[in-house]
Amino acid sequence: MSEMDRRGFLARGWKASVAAIAGAGIWTSWDALRPRLPAGFGTKIKTIAADAVPEDDVVEVPQARAYLTKVKGEVVALSEVCSHLGCRVPFCESSGQFECPCHGSVFNRAGDFISGPAPRGMDMYAIEIVDGIVEVNTDEFITGTAPGTETINEPARGPSCTESSHG
Ligand code: FES
The missing domain is CATH 2.102.10.10 (Rieske [2Fe-2S] iron-sulphur domain)
Known part of the structure; x- marks a missing residue:
């Protein structure tokens, strides 16, 4: 792998990690804040x-x-x-x-x-x-x-x- 390829690969990996962490944070917040429906609701x-x-x-x-x-x-x-x-x-x-x-x-x-x-x-x-x-x-x-x-x-x-x- 050339130096340029290696840098590009590391930069992409870093961005993917940030996106994954942000996504997990958003999901956790939504999961904690969404309205809780009683079991069986919708039936x-x-x-x-x-x-x-x-x-x-x-x-x-x-x-x-x-x-x-x-x-x-x-x-x-x-x-x-x-x-x-x-x-x-x-x-x-x-x-x-x-x-x-x-x-x-x-x-x-x-x-x-x-x-x-x-x-x-x-x-x-x-x-x-x-x-x-x-x-x-x-x-x-x-x-x-x-x-x-x-x-x-x-x-x-x-x-x-x-x-x-x-x-
Ligand atoms: S939510 Fe506004 S009057 Fe009931």
Whole structure:
């Protein structure tokens, strides 16, 4: 190998090592920061008996990242991921509504948009009832209802959980 070939070979090897280290660093950062989805997410997830889903409250099913409730007697699965920018939306027991802590979007128990910056109601998942058990299909996403939709007429039943933090 001539001196020039040797230098070219060493320079290429050095660049390849730097690229490999940078690539490993980027992968490690992405792996550490990417959102963790519950095991089984993206498939049909067996949850609870349809009979156990409340008519006037919600039940969280963390493995499906969803809430179950009944709307006009039918079970619905609402995605707990805010339709605004993706924060987890908790259900406020005192108001009986979903209240996003990030930018204050509010949704009623059926997931209809009430107020805030969210562009629509809460998104949903398709469900199936198999042998009396609700299966949430986390692979079949249903876009939330348009603002102005009133699937149920349930005004806030009490004080908001986030009012104090949003003035
Ligand atoms: S992420 Fe929920 S209101 Fe912005």
